[in-house]
Amino acid sequence: MSSFEVRGGKKLRGEIVPQGAKNEALQIISAVLLTPEPVTVSNIPDILDVNLLIELLMELGVKVQRPSRDTCIFQADDVDVDFLSSEDFRKKSGRLRGSVMIAGPMLSRFRKAYIPKPGGDKIGRRRLDTHIIGFEKLGARFEFDDQHHFFQLVAPQLTGTYMLLDEPSVTGTANIVMAAVMAKGTTTIYNAACEPYLQQLCKMLNRMGAKISGVGSNLLIIEGVDYLGGTEHRMLPDMIEVGSFIGMAAMTQSEITIKNAGIAHLGMIPDKFQQLGIKMEFRGDDIFIPEQDHYEINTYLDGGILTIADHPWPGLTPDLLSIVIVVATQAVGSVLVHQKMFESRLFFTDKLIDMGAQIILCDPHRATVIGLGRRNQLRGITMSSPDIRAGQALLIAALSAEGKSTIQNIEQIDRGYQYIDERLRQLGADIKRV
Incomplete structure (x- = not known):
């Protein structure tokens, strides 16, 4: 069984092309x-x-x-x-x-x-x-x-x-x-x-x-x-990969261009990441994410805490809520994430808590994330990938964390993301398959 060894804290730079959906x-x-x-x-x-x-x-x-x-x-x-x-x-x-x-x-x-x-x-x-x-x-x-x-x-x-x-x-x-x-x-x-x-x-x-x-x-x-x-x-470009790369750029304070992103087919995915404070520019069919030191979660007009939930299309796909959670850990502000469809998808947050994130798992369907605004950087740990999307979220966390992280059971990540280690290395990530 293979693992990823990731040495985090490195800023990434370059272009990445999403796989087919x-x-x-x-x-x-x-x-x-x-x-x-x-x-x-x-x-x-x-x-x-x-x-x-x-x-x-x-x-x-x-x-x-x-x-x-x-x-x-x-x-x-x-x-x-x-x-x-x-x-x-x-x-x-x-x-x-x-x-x-x-x-x-x-x-x-x-x-x-x-x-x-x-x-x-x-x-x-x-x-x-x-x-x-x-x-x-x-x-x-x-x-x-x-x-x-x-x-x-x-x-x-x-x-x-x-x-x-x-x-x-x-x-x-x-x-x-x-x-x-x-x-x-x-x-x-x-x-x-x-x-x-x-x-x-x-x-x-x-x-x-x-x-x-x-x-x-x-x-x-x-x-x-x-x-x-x-x-x-x-096939269309994979919207889940596009969302993952937007979140990865913000978490690692990186300047990344997502080429041929299929923007017309992304629905409100860019909007939801913008609500987390992530800046992006649309250049033709490419998405440019500039380097950001900090990003601040929006609140509602009355000052209430933002809620991000999954909905049937054109609402936000449930496949991206794992990414939203990990990205919110380093934002400024708080967000309530409501995963309505699957009752076991938020359990991976225990690994993020071990890395130093402030997350309250309210119940199997809801988690509150208190963004640390990078006051305390996540720390590398050894962890196991429970499913495809949580595995990618943990990989993003490891890329931003201080020190070495080991992600086991990466067959789960391979089920949904092609050559992900090779493509991340081309952006400057320190990741190897063991």
């Missing part, structure tokens, strides 16, 4: 199962979760050419549907939360799917109800295999219908959309997720011949078609 990649790559024709996908992040999904598709019989590390040509013209019920599939798909995304395309095209018990991050309960209920409304039947912890779905015929989702789940909406594109009749999905990832998926499916309207809103209307063809698709 991880959460988009898991949906887009699953969607190649909807057609027997070639689909070319570019700007693919070279990370563990995405590579595991590509390997899983290859085991299913999908032909994959990789002319470069960020581009794949997929062709699903000889899919081995029986592999879904094998022990190999159960083991491999159980390692990866994103494997749930192949259920919608498999139901749509082959009328059969298996869903493993969710793998991935240990950040709290991650239910599959939205996916299963949506499939049922389209006409699928499911059985739960208690022995292997698997859902088996069959659908001799998928028929369009109206559905009101109980939550605007991004993966749930994407899975239902992929199941509905070749259903008979019209499917209407209200309270649909409308994140850029989902918009990208819908635009790609429309280029393949699907008929999806309402893209970008929470009301999607899908007219079923008989066949989908091949296409080309390019």
